[in-house]
Amino acid sequence: MKLGICSMWGDSLDVFRNEVRLASDLGFDLVTVGDSPAGWHELHVSLTLAALEAPRARLAPLVTSPFMRHPIVTTAALCSIDDLSGGRVALGLATGGSTVMAIGRPPATPSEIRAELAALRGLFAGEPVEWNGAQVKAPRFARRIPIYYSAFGPKALALAGEQADGVILFAGERHLDGLHDRIAAVHRAAEAVGRDPAEIDIWAVSYASVRESRAQAIDDLKAFIVVNGMAMRTPAALAQVPSQLRSKIDELHARYDPSEHVVVGGRNVALMDELGLTEFLSGFDTFAGTVESATAMLGALAAMGVSTFIAALPGHAAPLETIKGLAQARSAM
Numbered sequence: 001m002k003l004g005i006c007s008m009w010g011d012s013l014d015v016f017r018n019e020v021r022l023a024s025d026l027g028f029d030l031v032t033v034g035d036s037p038a039g040w041h042e043l044h045v046s047l048t049l050a051a052l053e054a055p056r057a058r059l060a061p062l063v064t065s066p067f068m069r070h071p072i073v074t075t076a077a078l079c080s081i082d083d084l085s086g087g088r089v090a091l092g093l094a095t096g097g098s099t100v101m102a103i104g105r106p107p108a109t110p111s112e113i114r115a116e117l118a119a120l121r122g123l124f125a126g127e128p129v130e131w132n133g134a135q136v137k138a139p140r141f142a143r144r145i146p147i148y149y150s151a152f153g154p155k156a157l158a159l160a161g162e163q164a165d166g167v168i169l170f171a172g173e174r175h176l177d178g179l180h181d182r183i184a185a186v187h188r189a190a191e192a193v194g195r196d197p198a199e200i201d202i203w204a205v206s207y208a209s210v211r212e213s214r215a216q217a218i219d220d221l222k223a224f225i226v227v228n229g230m231a232m233r234t235p236a237a238l239a240q241v242p243s244q245l246r247s248k249i250d251e252l253h254a255r256y257d258p259s260e261h262v263v264v265g266g267r268n269v270a271l272m273d274e275l276g277l278t279e280f281l282s283g284f285d286t287f288a289g290t291v292e293s294a295t296a297m298l299g300a301l302a303a304m305g306v307s308t309f310i311a312a313l314p315g316h317a318a319p320l321e322t323i324k325g326l327a328q329a330r331s332a333m
Helices: 013-025 043-053 071-085 098-102 110-124 154-163 176-192 214-220 222-230 243-255 267-275 291-303 319-331
Strands: 002-007 030-033 058-061 091-093 129-131 134-136 147-150 166-170 201-210 286-289 308-312
Touching: 002 013, 002 319, 013 030, 013 043, 013 319, 030 043, 030 308, 043 058, 043 071, 058 071, 071 110, 071 129, 091 110, 110 129, 110 147, 110 154, 147 154, 154 166, 154 176, 166 176, 176 201, 176 291, 201 214, 201 222, 201 291, 201 319, 214 222, 214 286, 222 243, 222 267, 222 286, 243 267, 286 291, 291 308, 291 319, 308 319
Parallel strands: 002 030, 002 308, 030 058, 058 091, 091 147, 147 166, 166 201, 201 286, 201 308
Antiparallel strands: 129 134
16 A cells, blocks of 8 residues: 655645655655645645655645636646656546636536546647637647546546556445445446456555544544535435535635635634534544554555555644654554
8 A cells, every 4th residue: 555645735734744754764655735825825836845755655736726816837847857856656536626616617518527537638738729719829838747636526536447557446444335336336437448457556645644542533523524514416416415504604704714725724624623523524534543443444545455544634724643643654554
């Protein structure tokens, strides 16, 4: 089982560097950086720093989305970092969360995400493409960058199976059966278009904390846990919300502040506690437990065909403890 982190440069550059350096020193295979321009430092600058601090790990945005940058700008940035790092870059792409909230628009539609995928694939291959009715020149320094799609609903899972090099799936210790079903959906979509499902790499992401008790771990993760509520926008996700909490989820959506996305102790955390949603939301996409529990979860993920487990760290109250704990858990497998 490969290990990865998602980290972001916030208030302290030293904190960001220390997270990336420790993960690298402990043999983590993947370092990713989130894209949340209203609340954190710039994605590609941060990825460049990560490339220098983690000289062997693979690097990727986790995740960026359409509308933030023209596809040729994304291409030039990632190909530059790929050249700098000796060919270690992948692209994590999604329809948009805090990114699109910051510019006041909804997530990308299926047709918009397909157009983005097609444009990026062509530009990474060094080909000219058409974008919004205009011809975009072939980039001079194109490089083949694999594309991982972050998929939640049935249409997104099908798109990942049809077109992506890899899929990013969020997973929680209490809903691993759901992860199994989503992997199966990706594989069915791949087979339907004549692809070998085994060629689609699978990354699993959790809001993870490895501590001596679950209660302590949950406290570490509150800035993440509130994001689970923001992900409950599709009909399938909203169907999991008890009727007595539906209005509270709606209020969370209305009052969430993207400038404090995954900020420890920030306004969004206070809002979640105020609305009484913490316990409910902690059941989704979250691992909170001991080294022994982490070992068991890593084993379960490996048995499902997951190649890489990624611990999301921005907003984590004790990220270095979790990096160390995951390294111990993998050693115990």
